[in-house]
Amino acid sequence: MALTSRLSRVFPRRAPSTATPARAPSRTRTPGPTTPTARAFTQSLSAPVQIYRSTSTDPYLNLSIEHHLLQHSDPASTILFLYANRPTVVIGRNQNPWLEVNLHQLRQGLGPPLQSPSPSPSSPAGGQTAQQQEDASPGTNAAPIALVRRRSGGGTVFHDAGNVNYSVICPPAVFDRDRHAEMVVRALRRLGVLRARVNGRHDIVVDVGGEGGIDGDGGRTGGGVQTFKVSGSAYKLTRTRSLHHGTCLLSSPNLGRVSGLLRSPAEGFIKARGVESVRSPICNVGVGADAFVEAVVREFRTMYGHGTARTQVVGEEEALATEGVVKGVRELTTPEWIFGQTPQFTFSTCPTEDDARERPPSVDDLPDGFQANFTVRHGEITSAAVSGLEYHDLTRQRLHYIQDWKRTLARASPTPVDTDVAGDWLNHMFGIETAADKASGAVAEMAVGMISDSIVGSIRDGDGTP
């Protein structure tokens, strides 16, 4: 899919004479021996059963380790990979970040921790025994929430340190969508979450209340039973391998914020091709991360390893010593991947033939008579009509590089117009930040700030300028 060709556009500062290979170790900011561990990470790729746990919390790095395992492990091998990310919103391969995500909230980070860890009833496992506070430090909360487009299908999910992700890579012949979700359900039951089960969408849900005998999904069902999603699944299938990864909400203190993070102000104005998320009520299972990892590893070994495979801990440094992983991180952090891979969509401020929905009340904030209607293909505006004027200059612009709609509208208009109100409104719709202290409000710039400090040095090369 010619993925690497996009990299150069986002990291244009790379010195022309330098090639990518083997630059990673020397770029790592934290000094330390990388070679021995680097060998350890890649030397087992041909083993029949492999188990890895990443100590990194960078979502781009963890997904790139996972992708490296998918692409470079022996086709007959079966692999379990476990990791947790710092606060992150992950969209599916064919989703639209402008539609799925509140980009303003992502920039702002999580803010102070909520008092109540969950809007849902307390843990079905019998109490939040392992309430984690990793995200409670002010430093973490001020950081922007990372936005990631993953390579697998499916909808948008929220990750933080209270959510552990599992990933199973196996040959296509033994793959099925529920096989490893069932594995995780067995692990959860072993940990006391007795009413965990896989639902018809291949997600893991937990039933709360009632007397059992459940047959419904998605919130309240008969007999006082409520059903909450605790784990979402997604899959990537290549010619030789299949990958199933899933989240598992153990003890996230941020559940109350998830709904807001995953609601875009532009939702009522965008009609998109591709995949839309299905909203589900969520809750924590109230299990500690280590206990969960141990239980999942145990179930995995029972299925494949007969106790032989040992868990390999993968640190950031050794992961970054692998060229393929670094390439993966570079690609996943490019605006061209995160925003430019968006399936075509239309945005219109009033009902159209194609999208006849009544528009949300926020449209009333626009000046009288202002209308905007445009089509965006792979992040690029391909046609636009604004207030009946011919805004020729809008076309061919890339939406994620627009820094301020006020300027963009003013420049595109053949006659002088007052674009302040409409421009601000469009900025709000598309997540553009125009604060005076910001060099650029374009959403493309977000990607730069979302990479973890500990690895950002490793994935840049060239003159070292951020």
Next chain:
Amino acid sequence: MASIARCLRVARPSAFSAVIQSPVSRPIGLRSFSVTATNAIRKYTKEHEWIDLSADKKTGVLGISEYAAKALGDIVYVELPDEGREVAAGDAIGAVESVKSAADINAPIACKITQINTLLEEKPGTINQVPEDDSHGGGWIAKVQITEQGVQDLENLMDTAAYAEFTATEGDH
């Protein structure tokens, strides 16, 4: 697509049979299968892609098989190949998404992508309805120019009869 074809039959027998019994997709799928098979040389991969060859073996049309399309379930998005790209046999040239799965579409033989079926971006379900139709409005994915290597690669593919036999036994592996 070998993986999906198998997994769905095992994991979701209800979904699988629902597709088979669909009054819409079944007759249309059958029609396209028989019409195109008589018009061109058609070959299949084990990963459930098909390619139709022109008589001079210089150009072709490719897509995913009816068997795979049924097993996939509702296709909600198609990542089309890049026009102009030259690929080797087995290279991932695009993907289809269904049931949370992004499944690679692989080049059956070495070729150069000359045209893509943009209809699929708007109506991905066309692949469920007429997956093996290489005409206008069909579920074909790309038109290609076949290289010398591509002609050699053809030897590794199955003809219609061999593929039918292959899919009939695939679940037993």
